[in-house]
Amino acid sequence: MAHSAVALPSTCCYCGVGCGVLVEPDKQGDVRVTGNPDYPVNRGALCSKGLHLQYTVNDRRDRLLFPQMRYAKSRPLQRVSWDEALERTAAVFTTFIRQYGPDSVAFYASGQCLTEEYYVLNKLMKGFIGSNNLDTNSRLCMSSAVVGYKMALGEDSVPVCYDDIELADCLLVTGANPAWCHPILWRRVEAHKAANPATKIIVVDPRVTDTCTLADVHLQLLPGTDVVLHQALARVLIENGDIDLNFIEQHAEGFEAYKKLVFERSVAEAADLCGVAEADLRRAAGYIGAAQGFLSMWTMGLNQSVVGVDKNLSLLNLHLITGQIGKPGAGPLSLTGQPNAMGGREVGGLSNLLPAHRNLANAQHRTEVQQFWGSGPLAEKPGYTATEMFEALEDGRLKAIWIVCTNPLTSLPNVRQAEAALAKARFVVVQDISSKPETLAYADVVLPAAAWAEKEGTMTNSERRISYLPRVVAAPGEALPDVEILCRFARKMGFSGFDYATTEAIYLEHTRLTAGTTLDIAGLTYAELRQRGSVQWPYRPGQAASGTPRLFTDHRFYTPSGRAQIHPVAATFRSEAPDLDFPFILTTGRLRDQWHTMTKTGKVSKLRQHSPQAFIEVHPHDAQALQVQEGELVTVSSRRGSVRVAARLTTGIRPGVVFLPMHWGKILGSDLHRANNVTSNAVDPISKEPDFKFCAVQLEKYRKP
Ligand code: SF4
The missing domain is CATH 2.20.25.90 (ADC-like domains)
Known part of the structure; x- marks a missing residue:
């Protein structure tokens, strides 16, 4: 066209x-x-x-068009001016900060924010309000990967690029269903496999998904056994001599302790624990061992876990013992779920991060940022993470929360508890494009934001590729770009440094803060980004190539010693174990045609046709025991809540395991389809990422009362 x-x-x-x-x-x-x-x-x-x-x-039917405010919790929202909404918000924030300290307020934002929006939020909260209480829904999807990269490679740096797909001869896809959730990338894998049938594809997933159609071997492991599996693969690689001793000796540390650990369990025992055939496990290890280029791709199956960091580290170990990193077609490629989760990581947009991979615990790094911003001292203590914010609202430590571009009352785990917490909040601000999020029922102030294509800015994709997004059309009503809302608020608070003439001025300030760091893009302008189309960081303006497709090509890592760290992580089980009352393991995930909480994709009838209603996948053996037929309603309950959905019988899921899609929230006031009524808000102790992929549930055939 x-x-x-x-x-x-x-x-x-x-x-x-x-x-x-x-x-x-x-x-x-x-x-x-x-x-x-x-x-x-x-x-x-x-x-x-x-x-x-x-x-x-x-489709603007659901758009928020003007600021609204309620004058008391019991009163309805009513239209106000921007000045009125922001002055009241500034007055309330100022009062709480004076009375209870800066940690009494928080921002909860989104991996869909543009980099400039993250940057302003970060500067506002960490620099000028003086608290690290800025977290985003990216905490729910990739914080385990961030920690894994930092611990193994020294910094949160994805080493590879998408072009490595076509250069790899063995791909391990684990804890991900890219055929549905990252479809265009998957089409590249499909085309590569079609052109090079000898390329081996290993898929690890407790379910048979569309991704498995391309698999040379599918390891349908028991949920939660990923670390055991990775260690067993390592053991076979070591036994077969398929490791790179030269790389290990020259460029890595920790191998001996790791080797001792992986030899504590036989391959047969490991296969048994994982519920996979030993021969398949050995075959997969053989494919990795024989590869010239070994590329791994993963997402929520590893990250969304109480052992998410361990799962990431144990996968990264496979690359480090085989030397499959820093060369074409090789390395770990964590796939980000959201469009700009990477941009958030770059500006330090989580409650434990600082801009450009600086460390919050490092006093010199805090001083550098403080001096650059001209702000007060930065707090050393990490702020509340996503789930911690709602716990702090519940017990009153947190008085006010400002929610930007996210729908936590559908997306948070154990969401009924989060809902109760929000009801207790003294002050709630919701900044969004849509009138659909359930958070609006709890909002004291509602701020209408401009949507995609109605504002400009930049994003970074999973391969460190930065692109410019232009403003193409005007926002409806009085909606404003998010940066404009935040800067206006900062000025109402009396803070200096938020009077940017353009959005690009924010972006350029962000790039200057990257100068001399591993993600240096200092001085990269919008004009150069537009002219190049995109660049991959690090990038020096004017250089011949459009950035750096691949990191660690010299095998020097960002750790103090310059060597990658092999962490001998033991396989531990911290999830909620099934028992007689709750005998099934529940795992949650996405569908092909829906995005997150459906505020955008739910508007499109063609996209709704793929899966018009919520459902639960159940193995026919389990269904028979429950006397449930295809399409019949079942009540799925956990210690936290329940849902009622239609049963979808499939042999593509293991007996004893059930799957719920995560997209549905409240429909006409009913939360019967909301998967997160049931999920657990237990989190990984380091990454604080929740255990969306594992909790214990009971299933019961629904009988009308
Ligand atoms: Fe590409 Fe968008 Fe589809 Fe993702 S959702 S694969 S970015 S077209």
Whole structure:
């Protein structure tokens, strides 16, 4: 389809693959979106979500159009001016900060925020309010990967690029279903396998997903046994002599302790614990051992776990013992779920991070940032993480929360507890594009934000690729870009340093703070980004290549010794164990055509057709024992709550394991389909990422009373 000259290059606002699109406005203020044939990520292709991207802009029926406020908790929201809304918010924040200290307020934001928005939020909260209580929903999807990279490689740095897919001859896809959740990247894998049938693909997943259709071996492991599996693969690699002793000796540390650990359990025992055939496990190890280029891809199956950091480290160990990192076609590729989770990581947009990979615990790093911002001292203590914020609201430590671009009353684990906590909050601000999020019922102030294509800024995809997103059309009503809202608020608070003339001025300030760091992009302008199309950090303005596709090519890592760290992580079990009362293991996840809590994709009837209703996947053997037929309603209950959904019988799930999609929230006031009624808010002790992939539940056939 030909585009006119006014079609502007931008980036899809759904998943972390970060496909390039062309956005063309019309005279009515609507847009038309097509794949950008020149963009290196997708070469014009779009998945089902990307193909319907224009509805996020063109369907404005649910949009928030003006600021609203309620004067008492019992009163309804009513329309107010921007000044009134922000002055009241500033007055309340100031009162709480004076009375209870800066840790009494918090921002809870989103991996869908643009980098400039993260930057302003970070500067505002950590620099000027003086608390680290800024966390995002990225905590729920990739914080375990962040910790894994830091502990193993020295910094949170994804070493590889998408072009490594076509250069790899063995791909391990674990804890991910990219055929549905990162579809355009998966099409590249499919094309590579079709052109090079000898390429081996190993899929590790407790379910048979569409990703498995390409697998040479599918290890359908028991949920939660990933570390055991990784150690067993390592043992076979070591026994077969398929490790790179030269790399280990020259560039890594910790191998001897690790080797001792992995030899404590036989491969047969490990296979038994994981519930997979030993022969399959050995075959997978053989594929890795024989590979010239071994690439791993993973996402929530490893990250969303109470042992998420251990799962990440044990996977990274496979790359370190085989020397499969820092060379073409090799390395770990963590897939980010959200479009700009990476940008958030770059600016330090989590409650335990500082900009440009600086460390919160490092006094010199805190001083550098403070001096750069011209702010007060930065707090050393990490702020509340996503789930901790709601716990702090519950017990009154936190008085006020400002929720930006996220829908926690669908997406948080053990969500009924979060709902009760929000009801107790003294002051709630909701900044969003949509009137749908359940949080609005608890909001004291509602701030309408501009959506994708209605504001400009930058994002970074899973391969460190930064792209510029233009403002193509005007936002409806009085909605404002998020940075404008936050800067206006900062000025109402009396803070200096928030009077930017343009969004690019914010971005350039962010780039200057990266100078001399491992993700240096100092001075990279919007014009250069537009002219290049995109760049991969680190990047020096004006250099010949568009950035750095691959890190650690010299095998020097960002650790103090310069060597990668092999962590001998033991396999531990910390999840909620099934028992007689709750005998099934529940795992949750995404569907092909929906995005997160459906505030955007739920508007598109074509996307709803794929799975119009919530359901639970049950193995036929379990269904028979429960006397449940296909399509019949079952009540799924845990120690925290219940849902009532239709049973979908499939042999693609292990007996004893059930699967619920995570997308549905409240529908017409009913939360019967909301998976997170049931999930556990237990978290990994380091990454604080919740255990969305494992909790104990009971299933019962629903009988009308
Ligand atoms: Fe958008 Fe992800 Fe689909 Fe690409 S793969 S079109 S980034 S949703």
